[in-house]
Amino acid sequence: MSLYIGMMSGTSLDGVDGVLVDFWAGAARTMSAAYVEFPQALRDELMALQAASPNEIEREALAANKLAELYADCIAELLAKADMKSADVRAAGAHGQTIRHRPELGFTRQIINASLLAELSGIDVIADFRSRDVAAGGQGAPLVPAGHKALFGKEGKTRVLANIGGIANISVLHKDGAVGGYDTGPGNVLMNAWISRHKGVEFDDNGAWAASGKEVPGLLAALLSEPYFALPAPKSTGRDLFHAAWLDAHLARFPDAKPEDVMFTLMRLTAVSLAREIAPHGSDALYVCGGGAYNATLMRELQMELGESTKVESTEALGVPPNRVEAMVFAWLAFRFGERMPGNLPSVTGARGERILGALYPR
Template sequence: MDYWLGLMSGTSMDAVDAALVSFENSGLAIHKTHSLPYPDPLRQRLLLATQNQADPDELGELDSLVGQHFAATAAELIDNAGISRSQIRAVGSHGQTIRHQPAGKAPFSTQIGNAAWISEQLGVTTVSDFRSRDIAAGGQGAPLVPAFHQWLFASPEQDRCILNLGGIANITWLPAGARKPVIGFDTGPANALLDAWCLDQTGRHYDDNGHMASEGTVHSGLLASMLSDAYFGKAAPKSTGKERFNIEWVRTHLQRFEGIPAEDVQRTLLQLTVTTILQQLPQETADMGVYACGGGTSNTVLMRELKMGLGSVTLNTTDALGLDPQWVEPVAFAWLARQTLSHLPGNLPEVTGASGERVLGAIFPA
């Protein structure tokens, strides 16, 4: 049996998630998962780097340190699984996004976490840098996971929407029986602003179970101000990140108001996530099922508000489709590595806007 190992760290920058999987008879089997938090000093340096507060020496060092941390995460997973590294066909590493700028004369998306360290320390072929080729082909380089969503979650009978609640929220609409093209794009912030405001006000990295938000009420004026951001009305294909939606973005909108309690700001940021998702969901069918994944599924207040906003449309997590919502993205990058080594495309041009299908990723052989 060939094993494949996926590594992912999202815009929340809390940990590296790893999944050991196999693909047999066109299906998926998950054998082991593992998460290794970033040391706090490294996380703080990464957060500064996303704010353009890192010189070339700092970026180079972070590239190596993150690569080493990804390698350590994979090594711990392999040891916990009790298998030989020679049994692993390849590692697919997303890396850590530092900057995502897919528009302009010289578009780019930068993920650090030098894969040479992973390949060297594990002795396993490693595939990384999945976004660059799609961008070179005229695409956004994101979101990439909809191709995996289509492979695993599409149904011949039911229209499905996969809702990823990471630092940034994105949706994948999978029409039943592939009767229409897949739709996928970033709707805007999910946990990114909730985490940033909670850290700024309390020193805690995230709002555990939505507790802070539950103590506040929505400030209609602040919500309207934030909803006026041009990104939310932009047509797909589109993608975004912390370079746009960050604590300074929140402070800019707060300048128009006085004396809003911190918990009311938190509740309003949560409502911003809910509203921008609901406004941008496809309205094709009332029979659509929405299946959520990502860290935001642990926020009961967020999930409750989404469920209320969806009305008659059913909201579940991807558990209902056989995959734990916390592990969808690392599994996706194991699948993308398999696509690369099989010389198969990893992007959906109708989602990213690329001029065509492309084999993605840079390969670092064992």
């Protein structure tokens, strides 16, 4: 066996998804999966660290320590479920938590104390996957299209995958082997912020609240006027752009909008901005992963935007549950590092060339 662990905590700030994957003989077989939820205090702190704030260096370090502990808990659960020991695993790929993403300034920052994680888990840790691509002039994101190609590419068939986490991105796996992909804009990030403000919950379960509203006239067009949507690829984005203050600035022109109608319009923003980028590729299916795959209202809206010629379904149809896909990609990136093979796609990120991604923290 050739066992690697992949762990991902994304823009939604909900917790750590982990998988234990066997990459023996070029295949990718999931041995176990686990999820460790973030405590509310850590969610609040990670949200606060998205912007400049007092004593942020010390607070970031303490948050990175807590993240390492939670990632270690995830590893322990993965090993227990698979009846494996730490010595059986070649390395763990740990994405960490993005608190800043500014490739236009030459940096991206995903925090986790990888040394502490190696100490706690007894496993080699590969972390900081994005920085090398940024150093090579790339966006450092999205990294998932390379993994999507390895895991889901099919010769002679064009496939489009949409990862709808806090931010949404697409991977276009062309039938000739070429790959494209980029961040399309908000996924769940604005919807989660809005329902948290008005309902005090972390997300809109199955899109039920959004389904109770209707589109606010003029608001969707105003949101889609954001220049990011018109930028050519390669491009990437995050909370540095799409945050509550960005939304509030637009809502100032719509003071009478009902909260549930704003929620429906935000759901439409995600669906429309995704569909506009997917439709030109002419794929007969769209495979959705990430938390958005569990939002029935959003999935229906995507189907409506794309029409009957493109079937919208989750990656479950390809044999992988939607909440495992990103973690599997980071297991694959750790595997690529272990083999000293490139993990980026310059056609996606805009980097000057292929690069081995990540930094090693030995056990």
